[in-house]
Each structure stands twice: as C-alpha cells, then as structure tokens.
Amino acid sequence: MEVLIAFLVGGLAAVGVYLMLRPHLIQFLIGFLVLGNAANLLIFTAGRLGSQSPPLVQRDGSLLETIANPLPQALILTAIVIGFGLAAFGIVLFYKAEQALGTLNAEAMPEVFEPAPAPSPVDQVRAPTPEKERIPV
C-alpha cells in the first residue's frame, strides 16, 4: 500500500511541477493545487497507513494495543485550509493582474518599472513611450 501511494505522490508531484513551470498562470495555479495534494498525501503516508485500528483512547484512559495516529490528519487539515486560502487569493490576484497588465502569460509580464513614473519634460520631448513599455534603465 505504501509503495502504491508513494508512486501516486511521485506522479502527482511530477504533474504539479510540470504545470507550475508552464508560463500560463492558470496552469500554474492548478499545478500548485496538484502539488499541494501530493504533499498532503505524503504526510498522510508518512504517518503510517492502516485501517484496522481506531485512533481512540479507551474510557478508562488506557490505550489500545495498536492505535492509529490521528496527528497526520490534523496536519493535513491545516495544510488543506492554508492551501485553500492561498489558492483563493491566487485566483483573485491573477484576475487583477490580467485586468491591469492585459495578459496571463507570466513571461509576457513586464519587469518591474519605476513605481508610478512621473513624466519629466525630457521624456516628453523624446519619443513618448507608452506606459506599459517603460522598463527600467
């Protein structure tokens, strides 16, 4: 079982990394979700698999002979919630970026130019460059 899941994790990680390396930002986001799931499955497997024993403490406070470890689930739950928040923020960020910069292609996005460049008289005499192409010196 562990071996199977290990291959699954590897496959998901490969898919995720491949998608994250694509220039399109939506592909990047899907890649992040896939890679995040690979990480979650990895934590799950690292906490030992097994369906026979419950993660319960008995009423008198004593432990069963074999007991499942509930901590990996708690960790994964935290990671899922965080991943969900990040993905939600990412969608809005990419949407705003598309609106402002006119592209979702990360490679076509301009390098950081001077924050709010104030047009100086010198620049206006020379060929006026459109705002988007004003790339730093």
Next chain:
Amino acid sequence: MSPLVLPLLVPLTTAVLCLVVARPKVQRVLGLLGALALLVSALALLLEVHRRGIQAVQIGNWPAPFGITFVADHLSALMVVAGGVVAVAVALFALAEPDLPRERLGYYPLSHFLLFGVNGAFLTGDIFNMYVWFEVLLLSSFVLMVLGSGKAQLAGGVKYFAVSLFSSVLFLVAVGLLYGSTGALNLADLATRVAGLPSGFQNALAMLFLVAFGLKAAVFPFFFWLPASYPAPPVTISALFAGLLTKVGVYALLRVFTLLFAQDPAFSHGVILWVAGLTLLLGAFLALAQGELRRLLSFQLVSHIGYMLMGLGLLTPLALAGSVFYALNHMLVISALFLLAGLLYHLQGTSVLVRMGGLYRSHPGLALLFLLPAFSLAGLPPFSGFWAKFTLAAAGLEAGAYAIVGVALLVGLLTLLSMGMVFAEVFWKTPPEERAVPGGWERLVFPVVLLAVLTLGIGLWAEPLMALSQQAARELLEPTPYIQAVLGVSR
C-alpha cells in the same frame, strides 16, 4: 502572563483594533502605539531571557512535546527586538507621509498581522507551527505587496506569490518527511531524534529545508524574485519587507541548521558556504549594474544575506555570533536605506539614478545622513556594519576558510563602490533638469535619523550587543539548555 506571548499578542491586538476602527486618522496613532508597545514588550522579553535563561511556554497546557511550544532564547529575543525597531521606524514614516488610499484598504491591520506572523515564526518551538506562522506572514505580505493594485505591484506580486507558494510546498514536504521518520514535530524533541536517522536521509532532508528557507531568504540561486518584487510597493511596505521577511528565512536556517542538521557539517555547511559566497558575489555585481535606487538596494539586500549564511556555514562560536550580529545590524541598515529611498523619491519625484541629482547643494544634511547607513552597509568603522564584518572575517581566518573571507572583503569593497556611485549620482551630479523641491520632507527624516543613530551607536558601543550575540551563538551550538527548557519543565 509570561512576557513570551506579549510580542504575539500586541501586534494581534493592534491589528484587530485597526480593523474595528476603520478611520485612517485613528489607525495611524494606533499603528504607532502598537509598534512602540511591540518594541517595549520585545525588550522586556530580551531582559527576561538574559536574566533567567531560555524561556518556554506550553500553549493550552499540553505538556511538551505534544502541545505547541513557544521558546525564546537569545537569538529569538534579539530578532524580535530588531523587528520591533524596524516596525517603529516604518510606523513613524507612515505617520509622516500618509498614503490615504492604501490606509483605507487596510495598510495598518495588514502590517500588524505581518508583524504577528514574523514574531510567531521567531518564537515558535515547533516545526509545523513554524510553517503555519510562515503562512500567516506570507498571506499578509501578499496582500501588502499588491495593495492598491499598481501595475508594477501586480507584476511583482505575481512573481513573489508564485515563488512563495513553491517554497511553502517544499517546506511542508520536508516537515512531512521529518515527521514520518522521527515521529516528532517539536524542535527540541526533534533535536534528540534526528541524530538517529541514516546520514544520507538526514542530508536529503537538510537540503530540502535549505531550498525551502533559501527561497524565503533569497539566497543564490533563488534570489531572482526579490529584486523583481520588492521595489514595486510604496516604501512603507518595501522597507518593512526588506527589514523583516528575508531575516525570517535566515532565522529559520540558523535554527534548523544548528539544532537539527549539525551532524554532518562537512556536507551541509559546506553547501551553505558555497551558497553564501555565490550570493555575496552575484548580489554585489548585479547591484553595480542597476540604474534604479530601490532595485539596487534589493540586490544589496540579497548580497548581504550571504554574510549571515557565511557565519552559519563556518559553524564556529565566533562565526555564529557574527551572523547574529550581522542579521540585527542589517535589519536596521537596510530599512534605513529603503526609507531613505522613499525620502529621495519624495524630493525628486523619481528613483531612476540618471534622473536624480544635485541634492548635495540643496540638502547637505541629508547627504551626510545618507552616508551613515551607506557606510554601515559597506562595513566601514565606526558603524555597526564594521563590527559585523570584522567578526565574520576574524572567524573565517580562524577557521582557515580564506576563500570565503576574501570574497567577503571584496564584496565589502564592491558595496562601498556601489554606495559611492549612488552618492555621486543622487547628491553630487548636476540634476538633469530643474525641478521644484517639494517641502515637507523634514518629517520624513526622523525615522531615518533614528535608525542611522542606532547603527552609529551600536558601532561606537558594540560590546553589549556583541556579548548578546555571542550568548545567542553559544546557545545555538550547545542545544542542551534549549532542549531542557522545552522538555524539562512543563507549566
């Protein structure tokens, strides 16, 4: 209440209060008061740690190693104090030049949530909890980075976001593997268990952590995102980022590579030394090639992270003390320089170097003020940067690592060259065009003066801070008291 949780509660309370009171005028005062209270509580924590040794608190009364632990040793407490100083300086700057649109969008709550996350990362004693704190500070920083939706901010924000996501996943994977192999998450508990792992597996884990934290700390070869994003937001945001965020990565590296992965230093710390050297050199050369002030400072920021890693790579008491001292000094100096860049932008309406000039004639005092943090960054006496570099160089010579000492000294010279070029461009050169000098800049000077006087003061009277840094280094190299403080007494 233990003074340990105050540096967490203060920014949280401030942020929540700022959320409740939506009026920018009240928020400004609250923001400054919150930053001051944070500094005071951080100093109280440092005093407590210095007097009574390492402090540990078990949250929720679960005994360690089962519950979440917060620990403050000298390193944590010093980092929290330096963060408090940066927060006060930035709050003063924000008070002097209000940015009303961004204040309406929540600048103050977000910046205090950021401080909350940063302090949490400094103080936590649990590796998974550290991941959560990283996410707290990252999410606040994402929003701050694009606050106001400027074009440059969005373009930089996308890169920053993408790189941070990837490093978060790597961090999570590393934590998962560490947990799976040792069954522990508490740092003190881990410290006793990691040594039992096979050494190949240890090194693989160490490299995963190095990449995950290296991306956050912006070291070679993972620094490309920083100069692409830090210059974009307004200076009240980028100065905060420059002072705090990369240092969280450095702190995490210092912690993990002394407490957990110090078993095979020939390999892991050898890699760190290479990374340090290449970060130093590439950052310094790339800074020389920049034509925009904040981009130039971003490359200087990257380059000087290399010094902190150099001390970690050497792993001797003196070298680690140098690293800690360097990190503290750098937080003050780089924030001062970023704030100065904002001040110069206010005066000149641009931060492209060729279009600036002539300030020496109109503002000679400002020129002098620029030289204080600039010389400190380059490591000239009598500033704090000198002692930081001196300690690292002495430690390197002691350990016989001549190559890295040579690189460190060369980069010091290159930094001086770069700062000299900035001085010549901004202050000496005749301005390319006549422009009216706006007034009202005097208010902006105060926070920069505060930081510059601090770096000069630390330089002239380096003994107390150096003693504290050496104490921090001793605690890093001899983790038994740390482990005892966490696992031994449970409150």
